[in-house]
Amino acid sequence: xxxxxxxxxxxxxxxxxDEYTPLLWVIRDHLNLKGTKFGCGKAxxxxxxxxxxxxxxxxxxxxxxxxxxxxxxxxxxxxxxENPHPVQQAWIEEVVPQCGYCQSGFMMATAALLKENNNPSxxxxxxxILNICRCGTYYRxxxxxxxxxxxxxxxxx
Amino acid sequence: xxxxxxxxxxxxxxxxxxxxxxxxxxxIFRNPIRRxxxxxxxxFVAPYLGTGTEANLWFEITKHNTILxxxxxxxxGQGTFTGFAQIxxxxxxxxxxxxxxxxxxTESGIVDxxxxxxxxxxxxxxxxxxxxxATTREMIKLEAAKKWGIAVQEITTKNGIVTFKDQQLSxxxxxxxxxxxxxxxxxxxxPFKEYTLIGKPIPRxxxxxxxxxxxxxGMDAEMxxxxxxxxxxxxxxxxTFKKANFTEANKMPGVVKIIQIDDWVGVIAKSYSEALAxxxxxxxxxxxxxxxxxxxxxxxxxxxxxxxxxxxxxxxSLKKDESFLEIEFKSPLGAHAQIEPNGAVASxxxxxxxxxxxxxxxxxxxxxxxxxxxxxxxxxxxxxxFLGGGFGRRLNTYHAIHAVQMxxxxxxxxxxxxxxxxxxxxxxxxxxxxxxxRGKLNNAGQIENLEHHFASGNVATExxxxxxxxxxxxxxxLGAIRGGSIHYNxxxxxxxxxxxxxxxxxxxxxxxxxxxxxxxxxxxxxDELAIQGNKNPIELRLAEIKEDEEGIRLKNVIQxxxxxxxxxxxxKDGIAMGFACSTDAGTPCAQVVEVSIxxxxxxxxKVTCVMDCGIAINPDQVKAQCExxxxxxxxxxxxxxxxxxxxxxxxxxxxxxxxxxxxxxxKEINVHLIQGIDKPGPVGEPPLGPIxxxxxxxxxxxxxxxxxxxxxKLS
Numbered sequence: 001x002x003x004x005x006x007x008x009x010x011x012x013x014x015x016x017x018d019e020y021t022p023l024l025w026v027i028r029d030h031l032n033l034k035g036t037k038f039g040c041g042k043a044x045x046x047x048x049x050x051x052x053x054x055x056x057x058x059x060x061x062x063x064x065x066x067x068x069x070x071x072x073x074x075x076x077x078x079x080x081x082e083n084p085h086p087v088q089q090a091w092i093e094e095v096v097p098q099c100g101y102c103q104s105g106f107m108m109a110t111a112a113l114l115k116e117n118n119n120p121s122x123x124x125x126x127x128x129i130l131n132i133c134r135c136g137t138y139y140r141x142x143x144x145x146x147x148x149x150x151x152x153x154x155x156x157x
Numbered sequence: 158x159x160x161x162x163x164x165x166x167x168x169x170x171x172x173x174x175x176x177x178x179x180x181x182x183x184x185i186f187r188n189p190i191r192r193x194x195x196x197x198x199x200x201f202v203a204p205y206l207g208t209g210t211e212a213n214l215w216f217e218i219t220k221h222n223t224i225l226x227x228x229x230x231x232x233x234g235q236g237t238f239t240g241f242a243q244i245x246x247x248x249x250x251x252x253x254x255x256x257x258x259x260x261x262x263t264e265s266g267i268v269d270x271x272x273x274x275x276x277x278x279x280x281x282x283x284x285x286x287x288x289x290x291a292t293t294r295e296m297i298k299l300e301a302a303k304k305w306g307i308a309v310q311e312i313t314t315k316n317g318i319v320t321f322k323d324q325q326l327s328x329x330x331x332x333x334x335x336x337x338x339x340x341x342x343x344x345x346x347x348p349f350k351e352y353t354l355i356g357k358p359i360p361r362x363x364x365x366x367x368x369x370x371x372x373x374x375g376m377d378a379e380m381x382x383x384x385x386x387x388x389x390x391x392x393x394x395x396x397t398f399k400k401a402n403f404t405e406a407n408k409m410p411g412v413v414k415i416i417q418i419d420d421w422v423g424v425i426a427k428s429y430s431e432a433l434a435x436x437x438x439x440x441x442x443x444x445x446x447x448x449x450x451x452x453x454x455x456x457x458x459x460x461x462x463x464x465x466x467x468x469x470x471x472x473x474s475l476k477k478d479e480s481f482l483e484i485e486f487k488s489p490l491g492a493h494a495q496i497e498p499n500g501a502v503a504s505x506x507x508x509x510x511x512x513x514x515x516x517x518x519x520x521x522x523x524x525x526x527x528x529x530x531x532x533x534x535x536x537x538x539x540x541x542x543f544l545g546g547g548f549g550r551r552l553n554t555y556h557a558i559h560a561v562q563m564x565x566x567x568x569x570x571x572x573x574x575x576x577x578x579x580x581x582x583x584x585x586x587x588x589x590x591x592x593x594x595r596g597k598l599n600n601a602g603q604i605e606n607l608e609h610h611f612a613s614g615n616v617a618t619e620x621x622x623x624x625x626x627x628x629x630x631x632x633x634x635l636g637a638i639r640g641g642s643i644h645y646n647x648x649x650x651x652x653x654x655x656x657x658x659x660x661x662x663x664x665x666x667x668x669x670x671x672x673x674x675x676x677x678x679x680x681x682x683x684d685e686l687a688i689q690g691n692k693n694p695i696e697l698r699l700a701e702i703k704e705d706e707e708g709i710r711l712k713n714v715i716q717x718x719x720x721x722x723x724x725x726x727x728x729k730d731g732i733a734m735g736f737a738c739s740t741d742a743g744t745p746c747a748q749v750v751e752v753s754i755x756x757x758x759x760x761x762x763k764v765t766c767v768m769d770c771g772i773a774i775n776p777d778q779v780k781a782q783c784e785x786x787x788x789x790x791x792x793x794x795x796x797x798x799x800x801x802x803x804x805x806x807x808x809x810x811x812x813x814x815x816x817x818x819x820x821x822x823x824k825e826i827n828v829h830l831i832q833g834i835d836k837p838g839p840v841g842e843p844p845l846g847p848i849x850x851x852x853x854x855x856x857x858x859x860x861x862x863x864x865x866x867x868x869x870k871l872s
Contacts, residue, residue, distance in 0.1 A: 039497070100234065
């Protein structure tokens with residue numbers, strides 16, 4: 001069956017056999033956008049985090065049927081080298097990634113947080129960012145989140 | 158003296174100069190296992206091990222005048238590609254934007270048969286890589302000299318350009334027309350002060366790829382006409398295949414084929430979701446010889462049980478009738494829990510095999526696949542990708558074989574990766590450990606005896622990375638003893654005795670091997686001795702270090718830590734400091750943690766880390782390694798634990814397998830680097846050593862309780 005949605009500002013229609021297929025696999029295998037990662041398949045690690053209508057979603061556990069008609073943003077649509085999103089800019093400034101595998105998910109979670117709260121406290125970051133990074137980049141990540149918030153505020157003003 | 162190498166020994170791509178300069182430096186092919194075995198575990202920096210004497214690819218000059226380095230080591234986050242780029246670019250006389258690094262595939266490049274691990278990538282390649290790069294630069298200069306009919310000494314090189322007076326040519330312009338390269342004898346390396354990239358904290362060269370979501374990982378790989386596969390493996394420890402009915406599963410949509418080999422079943426389908434759905438309806442029965450319990454597994458790993466090995470013997474042993482302090486410590490079974498699952502994309506066609514894979518052992522995987530599929534190694538091309546975490550897990554990537562077997566069964570390329578449950582239940586775990594520390598102070602308040610009796614499952618034993626002979630000689634497990642000896646060389650009477658026993662499931666390399674648990678036991682105990690003797694724990698340690706080469710460096714990191722933190726063993730405003738140190742693989746590291754108890758939980762606010770790893774090729778990335786190692790070790794020390802329930806390894810998902818999240822990470826981590834030797838030393842593992850003991854030592858000051866078991870919890 002056909003399901004249509006807008007992904008990274010582009011309208012697409014995908015033909016899926018099972019409407020309960022996790023959105024993650026439709027994005028990775030049908031649309032060939034590999035920036036959104038598989039980590040656990042149980043919404044426990046956050047590697048597959050993306051935005052649906054601006055809200056943070058763990059796409060490994062989100063049936064593609066629910067995405068119909070909605071706006072999806074993945075890491076590829078968040079920004080690019082010429083025009084990075086403040087979160088990506090901050091991640092570059094703080095040189096956050098090590099292996100890098102979980103980082104898309106963290107950046108998407110951070111971008112969603114900053115949309116709600118462009119000056120999060122440390123406690124608010126602790127409550128909102130629940131992804132897992134095995135390389136242990138959390139120390140730089142916290143600095144990058146504060147920096148991204150600052151860049152977001154600058155952009156607005 | 159120059160020696161010529163024939164045209165056919167070069168691999169040429171796109172008409173541009175692809176340089177195979179393997180003839181450079183005979184040191185490259187030295188046999189590695191020719192040293193004192195004990196060195197291997199403590200300070201051994203293995204020489205680089207090439208794949209053979211055939212000309213292969215190191216540097217490739219592209220038409221854009223950039224140079225592609227085919228790295229014999231893989232990038233798993235540790236920053237090796239960035240370090241290699243800095244090292245090579247400085248001798249190549251190119252700028253950092255002119256170099257790219259990719260992991261060498263077995264077919265086109267040179268891979269390291271020792272794999273990527275042991276914190277050795279930079280240390281082992283430091284001289285060789287500079288020699289290769291310098292030789293390549295000289296080769297380019299020689300060609301320019303011939304072209305211009307001048308002496309090579311008159312040519313200068315910078316930013317990938319050769320210059321003679323007002324004439325200039327790019328490296329690419331020169332390489333374009335060369336049909337036969339002349340290889341000079343290895344040139345003298347530049348003096349250190351002329352390096353402009355080595356030693357500089359430049360951003361990682363893979364930063365943009367990782368920030369903008371580029372498809373660089375094994376999980377992102379694809380092949381044309383590829384099918385998707387999942388595998389069904391037994392969930393119980395030691396279980397084997399008995400029988401199965403695939404009738405229902407074969408009827409499921411998208412299923413192409415279901416195969417059973419040994420103790421696994423492969424489901425190959427048109428999509429991942431379809432393969433997974435079919436796997437769910439397979440009716441399978443396993444033979445479960447025994448349902449292991451947690452208590453049984455734990456009891457296997459006990460001091461006094463298994464094979465005994467005297468690792469260290471200085472002076473006398475404590476006698477049973479003496480009075481001394483004795484404390485037992487334990488660490489649990491730990492998972493690697495790297496976020497990118499293991500997997501492979503494989504193609505088997507007419508006896509030729511290609512595997513794209515996240516692996517730390519490219520050469521070993523090639524041999525394993527060739528052997529299992531009964532083809533020659535030359536018919537197997539292993540293409541390594543960036544790794545979504547390594548941590549030692551990918552020193553065992555035999556699942557490449559399964560992917561190839563499935564491809565062979567369907568006659569199409571197959572992509573296969575582990576589910577998270579499969580990942581947890583088939584990890585090659587960090588084994589649990591048990592330690593008995595014994596020691597006493599003399600009348601002068603100095604440590605008279607210190608003994609570490611410890612038990613572990615396999616780490617290095619049975620690993621394909623080490624010749625079997627090494628274990629037979631030693632009787633001990635070379636990995637499990639890492640950090641197990643007592644480095645306080647001023648203590649007259651020292652013992653380290655290892656007890657070793659394999660478990661009924663695989664345990665293996667986990668970043669820093671035995672260091673994490675061994676240092677926890679030793680450094681917690683030394684702290685307790687200081688308390689018993691009413692001594693400042695840092696002063697007590699310093700008094701027990703003799704100033705030989707290693708002692709001087711260890712003392713230095715300890716004293717610097719003391720200075721940076723104004724260490725005090727008194728609790729102030731509810732915050733206590735905890736100190737610990739270790740020397741791992743020749744790299745001394747000391748840490749002070751600042752800890753308080755908040756709502757009955759241990760909270761680490763700040764970590765100060767001083768490490769002497771010699772020359773830091775990229776100080777910012779060395780610091781990143783320290784920060785990450787500290788957090789990974791904290792996660793293992795405070796949160797993580799696998800257990801056995803009803804004969805199965807549990808848990809099988811993140812969450813129940815508790816790991817540090819951003820809320821658990823210290824808000825401040827200050828890393829200070831010291832250069833105590835004039836070469837780069839190991840970095841990635843040494844900083845995992847001290848943290849667990851440092852936390853325990855702080856908690857002891859806060860609550861009076863000595864924490865003796867990881868994960869560390871208040872009683």
